[in-house]
Amino acid sequence: MPPVIQARHLVKKFGTTTAVDDLSLAVHPGEIFGLLGPNGSGKTTTIKMLTGQTVPTEGTATVAGLDVRVHPLRVREQVGIIPEQEMPPSFLTADEYLHFVGAIRGLSHMERRCSLWYDLLDFGDQKDMLCKDLSRGTRQKVMFAQAFLHEPRVAFVDEPLINLDPIVQRTVKNYLQDFVARGGTVFFCTHVLEIAQALCTQIGIIYRGRLVYQGDREDITRRHAHLEDLFLDMVHREHHASSA
Amino acid sequence: MRALLSAMIREEWRLHATLFDYRLFVLFPVLLAVMAAGSTLFLPVLRGNMPGSHLALLGHYTFLLFGLSVGAFGLLGRDMLTRRFGQAQVLAAVARILPLTDRRILAAFFVKDLLFYMLLWIGPALLGFGLTAPLMGVAGRQVELLALTLPLSFLAGLAVAFALSTLYAHSPRALLVVLAALGAAVGLDMLSLNAEAIRLLPPYQLFRCPGLTPLVATLGITLVCLAVSLAFPRVDYAGPTPRHPNTFRLLARWLPAGVHAPHVAKDLLDLKRSQGGMGKIVFALLLPTAVIWLLFHVLEEFIPGLDFLVVFALFVGLIASSIYNWLTELDSVASYAFLPVSVGGVIRGKVYSYALLNLVPVAVILAAALASGRMASLVPALLVYAGVSSYTVAVTVYLTGLFPTVLLYNVQVFGLYTLLISPLLLLFLFLSALNIWYLAGALLLLPLAHYVLHHAYHRWNHWEPPA
Numbered sequence: 001m002p003p004v005i006q007a008r009h010l011v012k013k014f015g016t017t018t019a020v021d022d023l024s025l026a027v028h029p030g031e032i033f034g035l036l037g038p039n040g041s042g043k044t045t046t047i048k049m050l051t052g053q054t055v056p057t058e059g060t061a062t063v064a065g066l067d068v069r070v071h072p073l074r075v076r077e078q079v080g081i082i083p084e085q086e087m088p089p090s091f092l093t094a095d096e097y098l099h100f101v102g103a104i105r106g107l108s109h110m111e112r113r114c115s116l117w118y119d120l121l122d123f124g125d126q127k128d129m130l131c132k133d134l135s136r137g138t139r140q141k142v143m144f145a146q147a148f149l150h151e152p153r154v155a156f157v158d159e160p161l162i163n164l165d166p167i168v169q170r171t172v173k174n175y176l177q178d179f180v181a182r183g184g185t186v187f188f189c190t191h192v193l194e195i196a197q198a199l200c201t202q203i204g205i206i207y208r209g210r211l212v213y214q215g216d217r218e219d220i221t222r223r224h225a226h227l228e229d230l231f232l233d234m235v236h237r238e239h240h241a242s243s244a
Numbered sequence: 245m246r247a248l249l250s251a252m253i254r255e256e257w258r259l260h261a262t263l264f265d266y267r268l269f270v271l272f273p274v275l276l277a278v279m280a281a282g283s284t285l286f287l288p289v290l291r292g293n294m295p296g297s298h299l300a301l302l303g304h305y306t307f308l309l310f311g312l313s314v315g316a317f318g319l320l321g322r323d324m325l326t327r328r329f330g331q332a333q334v335l336a337a338v339a340r341i342l343p344l345t346d347r348r349i350l351a352a353f354f355v356k357d358l359l360f361y362m363l364l365w366i367g368p369a370l371l372g373f374g375l376t377a378p379l380m381g382v383a384g385r386q387v388e389l390l391a392l393t394l395p396l397s398f399l400a401g402l403a404v405a406f407a408l409s410t411l412y413a414h415s416p417r418a419l420l421v422v423l424a425a426l427g428a429a430v431g432l433d434m435l436s437l438n439a440e441a442i443r444l445l446p447p448y449q450l451f452r453c454p455g456l457t458p459l460v461a462t463l464g465i466t467l468v469c470l471a472v473s474l475a476f477p478r479v480d481y482a483g484p485t486p487r488h489p490n491t492f493r494l495l496a497r498w499l500p501a502g503v504h505a506p507h508v509a510k511d512l513l514d515l516k517r518s519q520g521g522m523g524k525i526v527f528a529l530l531l532p533t534a535v536i537w538l539l540f541h542v543l544e545e546f547i548p549g550l551d552f553l554v555v556f557a558l559f560v561g562l563i564a565s566s567i568y569n570w571l572t573e574l575d576s577v578a579s580y581a582f583l584p585v586s587v588g589g590v591i592r593g594k595v596y597s598y599a600l601l602n603l604v605p606v607a608v609i610l611a612a613a614l615a616s617g618r619m620a621s622l623v624p625a626l627l628v629y630a631g632v633s634s635y636t637v638a639v640t641v642y643l644t645g646l647f648p649t650v651l652l653y654n655v656q657v658f659g660l661y662t663l664l665i666s667p668l669l670l671l672f673l674f675l676s677a678l679n680i681w682y683l684a685g686a687l688l689l690l691p692l693a694h695y696v697l698h699h700a701y702h703r704w705n706h707w708e709p710p711a
Contacts, residue, residue, distance in 0.1 A: 048581075051582065053581045053582065054709075055708065073584050073585070073586060074584075076582065076583060076584040077584040081582035083578075083581070085578075087579075089510070089514070089575070089576075089579050090514075090518070091513055091514045091517040091518055092492060092513060092514075093487075093488050093490065093492075095490050096488075096490050096491070096492035096493070096513070099490060099492055099493050099496070100492060100496075100506055100509075100510055101583065103496055103505075103506035104506055104584065104585055105584065110493075128488055128489065128490075129485055129486075129487055129488075130485075130486070130488065133486075147582075
């Protein structure tokens with residue numbers, strides 16, 4: 001089966017800084033690909049390039065068969081994205097924001113779609129509150145709902161479990177596993193290695209913009225007891241190599 | 245307080261330096277000084293048509309107007325702290341988790357903005373004027389006096405707008421009462437046909453008759469307004485967390501904005517629900533236009549060839565573009581980046597919102613025509629308004645995209661903005677003096693605005709946010 005996300009030699013430079021350097025990867029349908037890396041290693045920039053939010057300086061990428069350089073808006077139509085930092089706009093209620101996203105995506109049956117998410121993530125009683133008055137956790141639930149409202153086949157999620165309580169975290173993890181079981185694909189960025197080990201089927205480790213490791217979970221389990229060991233090992237090795 | 249203030253100044257600097265080359269920011273006051281010096285060269289022409297005292301009055305009201313238009317700090321409150329720079333947010337918001345009161349944060353923010361305007365606008369404008377005015381026959385003592393009274397006029401406008409907006413934040417009804425009382429007083433004065441009240445502006449009085457009384461009056465009004473505003477900031481909403489039925493759905497369905505209706509609906513709700521609500525329109529538009537109206541009333545006798553209402557409409561068209569600035573201030577481009585909408589699409593939505601909100605200035609012009617009994621000039625006034633308002637916002641959009649309040653300080657942008665707008669304004673002033681129906685030519689600005697906007701959407705679609 002052809003990869004649903006494919007990057008070839010992606011480079012992103014901001015002035016003299018290289019945020020992502022010669023990154024190539026392939027993610028197939030039904031996989032949860034976990035991109036791990038220290039702060040500032042290029043995870044978010046990679047997601048932004050793959051979703052047409054920023055133009056690669058060099059290299060190519062396709063998502064759901066679409067070239068991200070040529071069709072950035074169509075890529076964003078096809079996929080769902082949970083950004084790392086952005087929160088829903090302050091002055092709409094949660095319900096209004098989901099309707100706003102639905103209107104932009106041209107969705108029908110919005111009441112039904114929204115209700116599903118209110119029930120699943122348990123925030124229907126707060127849907128009429130302005131987003132700025134919601135707790136961070138509830139705002140994160142709203143962001144999760146907006147990303148999956150249009151039932152995408154591919155999702156890019158950047159630290160989606162941050163701010164969520166353990167009960168909702170479990171719900172979200174179950175949802176993501178069901179999502180890939182139904183043929184969906186998830187590109188997952190996180191710092192939380194336990195979650196990555198439990199959830200991801202493929203792991204990539206990025207350090208200073210370079211993908212320094214890519215492998216599947218079984219390979220990691222076979223070679224290392226914990227993902228944390230592999231992660232620290234790779235990062236230290238790269239750190240020493242770049243210092244030498 | 246000093247540490248907070250200096251950090252805020254550094255932050256303001258970096259906000260501009262991130263979006264464009266810092267050298268273009270540094271050159272901004274230089275360009276302004278050059279422009280002020282250049283404008284002063286025309287002083288002899290103006291003095292041939294108008295007494296020096298009226299020119300001075302015009303100058304003081306221009307600075308007062310500038311102060312009024314930037315002084316609505318009281319409206320910002322918590323929204324300023326959390327929204328002004330979008331969600332990639334910064335000291336004003338972070339300071340809230342430090343052991344600092346909201347009052348102190350607001351005071352630091354106010355002082356920072358005051359310094360910013362003094363260094364970037366007031367100082368350079370006065371420097372340019374001061375260097376050239378003596379060559380144009382203005383006495384050295386008058387230049388010195390103006391260097392004192394014009395900034396005081398700006399400060400007074402800033403302080404009064406701050407006080408009124410603080411009052412509005414506490415009680416819109418109380419503001420209405422105060423404005424009605426002020427309006428009645430000015431109206432009575434105008435009915436007496438001598439319109440003396442407008443000459444009572446304390447900084448202007450200080451210029452005319454330097455002495456302790458006008459100085460105390462100027463400083464008294466300014467300091468009292470500032471003290472009251474800083475003492476009673478309205479930072480948090482009172483009462484329980486409000487709930488709102490889904491108004492967005494209704495607006496998006498009924499607004500006549502086609503595929504942009506969701507954006508327009510969101511903009512209207514942002515405007516209504518952010519702190520200050522629709523009061524922002526009052527402070528950005530109605531207050532400055534009221535002052536212009538009064539000023540024209542006084543100066544009318546010296547500009548006999550010009551139609552009062554048409555010139556008023558021309559200036560309202562120019563000021564109306566500040567509505568676009570408010571629309572962009574309440575939004576963050578990053579909140580659309582993950583949705584299937586381009587930057588050009590977001591801007592297009594804001595232009596539709598702007599077009600809808602233009603009903604307010606149109607109503608102002610209509611009211612002015614009725615109040616002044618100049619209904620015969622209403623059609624040309626509306627035509628020139630439509631042309632100037634559309635063209636000005638199109639140029640603003642092309643040059644600044646979603647960042648008008650930041651990119652205006654790029655010397656290249658500001659220079660281009662001035663070059664693209666000023667000659668047209670002068671042309672329309674000239675045409676209105678010949679025959680007000682020549683202003684029907686302003687309709688040609690509509691297709692031009694459309695053309696500029698088309699290119700603006702394309703241009704900003706290719707814009708990349710900084711890292």
